Each structure stands twice: as C-alpha cells, then as structure tokens.
Amino acid sequence: MRQARSAAWAPPPPGATAHFTDLCVKCGLCVKACPFGTLKLAGIGDPAPAGTPYFVPRDVPCEMCEDIPCVRVCPSGALDRRMQDIKKAQMGIAAVDPVSCLSWQGLRCEVCWRVCPVRDKALTLVPHPRQISKHAVFVPTIDPDHCTGCGMCTKSCPTEVSAVNILERKSFLGRIGEHYRLSWKTNQPYHPHIPAKDAAPQTAPVAPAGLDYLNSEEGL
Ligand code: SF4
Ligand code: SF4
Ligand code: SF4
Structure with missing residues (x-):
C-alpha cells in the first residue's frame, strides 16, 4: 500500500530550530535582511506554514552568506542565533x-x-x-x-x-541503526561502542569492529 505523502514542503532559512514553526513570530525581519531576496513569508496555499519564511530553490536559492544576516536578526529564537558557520546549515x-x-x-x-x-x-x-x-x-x-x-x-x-x-x-533520510558496525568509518554518531573521531579516549575496552569481531574468539 502506498504511504500518504506529507504536505507540500519548502526549505526554511538556515538555523531553523526544531521548534521553528512554533517560535517564529512572523515578523519578516529575516526576509528583509536577506540581500538576495531568497526568503519570503508564506501566504495561504504556499508550501510552508502561513506567515513563516521559506524559499523556493529553483527560483532563488540560499547564497550561504558567511555572516548569515537572516539568522542574526531573528528576535524569537526560531532561527538559532548561535549559528556561526553557514556550512553547518541543514535547510x-x-x-x-x-x-x-x-x-x-x-x-x-x-x-x-x-x-x-x-x-x-x-x-x-x-x-x-x-x-x-x-x-x-x-x-x-x-x-x-x-x-x-x-x-x-x-x-x-x-x-x-x-x-x-x-x-x-x-x-527523506533514513537511519542505519545502532547495531550495524561500519568498521571502515571513523565517525559513527549513532554507534554506542565506537567513539566519535574527536571524542575523549574511552577507558572501558571497546569491542573489535565488523569482521574482526566475527573472527575473534572473544566472548564466543
Ligand atoms: S544565508 Fe544569506 S542568502 Fe541565505 S537566506 Fe540567509 S540572508 Fe538569505
Ligand atoms: S549533473 Fe547535476 S546539473 Fe547536470 S543534469 Fe544531473 S543533477 Fe542536473
Ligand atoms: S550544499 Fe547541497 S543543496 Fe547546496 S549546492 Fe551543494 S549539494 Fe546542492
């Protein structure tokens, strides 16, 4: 059976928080601050909640301004003003x-x-x-x-x-699950036994990864 598709969607500005729709006060300051005319406020029938900012990439994409002016002017916390690096945006x-x-x-x-x-x-x-x-x-x-x-x-x-x-x-994105071990990857955010690349060294022993684990006699 086909799953129902979600309602129309368009990307929000950079730095949109998990509670973006609830926190946005629909002031339009981010729209005014955008030097490229990327952002607009949604009206009835647009692919974003009415009054909130969004953009249509095929018309005007986000130019990824280094100083992120749209985020800097947000008064409500709907856009995370702590964002420093536009390359970390996930619009x-x-x-x-x-x-x-x-x-x-x-x-x-x-x-x-x-x-x-x-x-x-x-x-x-x-x-x-x-x-x-x-x-x-x-x-x-x-x-x-x-x-x-x-x-x-x-x-x-x-x-x-x-x-x-x-x-x-x-x-769109799936999630591989914590029980898979991708031993060729150095940074596995969801893996409980393989620390992130820049994490502090673990004191507890870490189980060997992937094939090493299967070939090991430990715990068998
Ligand atoms: S980063 Fe720049 S181009 Fe992108 S939405 Fe913000 S102000 Fe507009
Ligand atoms: S290579 Fe990129 S730009 Fe060219 S047709 Fe494919 S998706 Fe479009
Ligand atoms: S960062 Fe992503 S959305 Fe932007 S141009 Fe590259 S592939 Fe496309």
Whole structure:
C-alpha cells in the first residue's frame, strides 16, 4: 500500500530550530535582511506554514552568506542565533533523480557539482558503470553530513524540470541503526561502542569492529 505523502514542503532559512514553526513570530525581519531576496513569508496555499519564511530553490536559492544576516536578526529564537558557520546549515537535503540527470545518462553535465558551495564534500562526482558501454559515467552523489540544502544545485540544473531537488531531511533520510558496525568509518554518531573521531579516549575496552569481531574468539 502506498504511504500518504506529507504536505507540500519548502526549505526554511538556515538555523531553523526544531521548534521553528512554533517560535517564529512572523515578523519578516529575516526576509528583509536577506540581500538576495531568497526568503519570503508564506501566504495561504504556499508550501510552508502561513506567515513563516521559506524559499523556493529553483527560483532563488540560499547564497550561504558567511555572516548569515537572516539568522542574526531573528528576535524569537526560531532561527538559532548561535549559528556561526553557514556550512553547518541543514535547510534540507539535495536528492538527485537519476532518470532525468544528464550525468547519469553519460553526458558530462556536472553543473550542480560546479556550483555547489560545499563542492567535493556535499556533492561529489562518483564513477558508475554505464549500461550501454564499458565506459564509466560520473554521477553526482550527495553526502547528507555536508549538504546544507542551499539549493544552488537545483537552481542551476539545466534539465527542463530540475533533476536535483531539495527535500525535507526528516522525510527523506533514513537511519542505519545502532547495531550495524561500519568498521571502515571513523565517525559513527549513532554507534554506542565506537567513539566519535574527536571524542575523549574511552577507558572501558571497546569491542573489535565488523569482521574482526566475527573472527575473534572473544566472548564466543
Ligand atoms: S544565508 Fe544569506 S542568502 Fe541565505 S537566506 Fe540567509 S540572508 Fe538569505
Ligand atoms: S546539473 Fe542536473 S543534469 Fe547536470 S549533473 Fe547535476 S543533477 Fe544531473
Ligand atoms: S543543496 Fe546542492 S549546492 Fe547546496 S550544499 Fe547541497 S549539494 Fe551543494
């Protein structure tokens, strides 16, 4: 059975907190502060709660201002004024439609990669086998840890309807679960036994990861 799709959604400004909709007092100060005309206040029928700021990436993306003026002027805490680094913003997540993406068809487009402000971190080009020949294609691939959802890729995609779009992170992203061990990764935020890369060293012994664990006789 098909799941009902969530209501229309559009990305909020950077720094939107978990209680953004409740805390926003709909003053429009962030809209006024945005030098690129990215933000607008939602009216009835727009893809955001009425009166709250949002943007349409295909029309005007977020230019990721280093001084983040929209966040600085928010009086209510709906946008987190402690945000210092625009590259940590999580306005949404870019998702590529391989059926309409030119690079996936083997055409060297890569426009989204060129315009991405977090290029080679948020958006990388990854070799992928091509079905009709032995040559590889280079396809845009998104890293959710670095993609800010700015929408520069969506704005620039040359296809008739953009092949890369900004989606709501909580609707799109999955979660691998704490019981999987990805021993080749150095930073696993959800893993209870493998500390984050910059975490303080653990005093308790840490179980060997992945295959090492399976091959170990410890605890068997
Ligand atoms: S970061 Fe800059 S471009 Fe993006 S919404 Fe804020 S003020 Fe506008
Ligand atoms: S700009 Fe659009 S068509 Fe070109 S590689 Fe990116 S997603 Fe594909
Ligand atoms: S939304 Fe697109 S352009 Fe912006 S950081 Fe993510 S991949 Fe890069």
